[in-house]
Amino acid sequence: METKLSIKINNKIYTTIIGKNILNKVSKYANFKNDILNIIIIDSKVYKNHKNYINKIFKNKNSKKIIFNSSEKSKSFESYYKIIKKIFYFKPDRKTKIIIIGGGVLGDLGGFIASTLLRGLDLILIPTTLLSQVDSSIGGKNGINFYSGKNLIGTFYQPKLVLIDISFLNTLSKRQIKSGYSEIVKHAVIKNKKYFGWLEKNYNKVLNLDKKYILMAIIESIKIKSSIVMKDEKENLISKNSRALLNFGHTIGHALEASNKYKNNLTHGEAISLGMVCALKISNKLKYISNKKIDKIIGHLKNAKLPTNIESINLNNLKRFIIQDKKNFSNKINFIVLKDIGNSSIEKNIPFAKLNKFYLK
Ligand SMILES: NC(=O)c1ccc[n+]([C@@H]2O[C@H](COP(=O)([O-])OP(=O)(O)OC[C@H]3O[C@@H](n4cnc5c(N)ncnc54)[C@H](O)[C@@H]3O)[C@@H](O)[C@H]2O)c1
Numbered sequence: 001m002e003t004k005l006s007i008k009i010n011n012k013i014y015t016t017i018i019g020k021n022i023l024n025k026v027s028k029y030a031n032f033k034n035d036i037l038n039i040i041i042i043d044s045k046v047y048k049n050h051k052n053y054i055n056k057i058f059k060n061k062n063s064k065k066i067i068f069n070s071s072e073k074s075k076s077f078e079s080y081y082k083i084i085k086k087i088f089y090f091k092p093d094r095k096t097k098i099i100i101i102g103g104g105v106l107g108d109l110g111g112f113i114a115s116t117l118l119r120g121l122d123l124i125l126i127p128t129t130l131l132s133q134v135d136s137s138i139g140g141k142n143g144i145n146f147y148s149g150k151n152l153i154g155t156f157y158q159p160k161l162v163l164i165d166i167s168f169l170n171t172l173s174k175r176q177i178k179s180g181y182s183e184i185v186k187h188a189v190i191k192n193k194k195y196f197g198w199l200e201k202n203y204n205k206v207l208n209l210d211k212k213y214i215l216m217a218i219i220e221s222i223k224i225k226s227s228i229v230m231k232d233e234k235e236n237l238i239s240k241n242s243r244a245l246l247n248f249g250h251t252i253g254h255a256l257e258a259s260n261k262y263k264n265n266l267t268h269g270e271a272i273s274l275g276m277v278c279a280l281k282i283s284n285k286l287k288y289i290s291n292k293k294i295d296k297i298i299g300h301l302k303n304a305k306l307p308t309n310i311e312s313i314n315l316n317n318l319k320r321f322i323i324q325d326k327k328n329f330s331n332k333i334n335f336i337v338l339k340d341i342g343n344s345s346i347e348k349n350i351p352f353a354k355l356n357k358f359y360l361k
């Protein structure tokens with residue numbers, strides 16, 4: 001049985017379904033028709049590991065597959081061009097549906113393609129990494145990277161359906177599972193203390209993909225993320241419920257990814273784990289949160305075997321990426337701080353020098 005969540009954004013509602021072995025539900029929920037072209041863009045590793053499962057569902061002659069080799073480096077303008085060239089070969093029209101089966105990289109790239117092709121085609125997201133199931137498939141942000149920073153080109157574009165099938169996770173590496181877990185911790189610490197307590201108790205079961213626990217974590221994370229997005233789809237920096245809160249750990253995390261040239265030796269979740277530790281340290285120096293509480297969160301990241309050592313991080317080396325962050329205006333930084341476990345807020349208009357001072361202090 002699948003769990004169904006309705007997400008309402010600006011008076012438009014779409015459905016997210018979550019369960020195990022539920023790929024066969026896609027046709028019913030996405031309302032497939034025999035005379036409408038479905039373009040399915042699939043991550044090559046996912047296709048290799050789940051070929052029979054996918055082919056069983058997408059077998060009619062109007063289902064055209066594009067297999068894509070994704071990595072953070074491939075979230076680029078070159079990939080956008082390569083994929084749309086392939087899509088045009090299939091002669092899409094305004095009724096064509098774009099179906100993405102892959103992680104956050106392909107989801108972000110494919111979402112941008114769907115939102116721009118013929119001025120917007122129906123998008124169906126089938127996320128296959130833990131990170132994309134708990135975070136990137138929800139909320140309608142898409143985009144590609146530019147050399148000067150992460151996700152600098154993109155749109156807000158809500159999908160018609162998100163189908164989360166945890167059976168895909170069985171072939172995901174432990175490292176990628178931990179990477180997704182980093183965003184789960186983020187959701188808990190910015191919004192829900194009780195959830196953080198639950199994670200402290202049950203993180204091993206979540207990381208081991210124990211069905212009951214992984215489903216609970218995915219559902220709880222989606223509820224937190226969607227409740228924030230529903231109030232502020234386009235990140236208007238309204239103080240209390242701004243979507244920007246979801247960016248906790250991302251100002252520095254994204255800068256780490258960009259300065260590392262999006263290489264695979266640092267996953268998004270790993271960068272965010274380090275970015276959260278930096279943000280916790282800054283929140284503590286700003287006297288918002290006690291040592292004891294930040295140690296509790298960092299201890300949890302360590303237990304989950306996520307990277308937490310920030311000694312070698314020098315904000316001066318990351319300055320140009322930090323300044324380029326999309327939350328900022330006029331070279332002043334808007335930074336997400338933690339006031340308590342489960343309570344985050346935006347610290348607005350911080351000059352870089354001040355941020356750096358609190359980081360060094
Ligand atoms: N749009 C948003 O709101 C949002 C939110 C958070 C993160 N993101 C973005 O998400 C991206 C990271 O996503 P990700 O961590 O899913 O990375 P990813 O898409 O690169 O996937 C990680 C690796 O796992 C492989 N893979 C995917 N599914 C698999 C499966 N089921 N079995 C085996 N291997 C599989 C991929 O080929 C890749 O090598 C970043 O670019 C980040 O910026 C976007």
Ligand SMILES: [Zn+2]
Binds near residue numbers: 250272
């Ligand atoms: Zn993220």
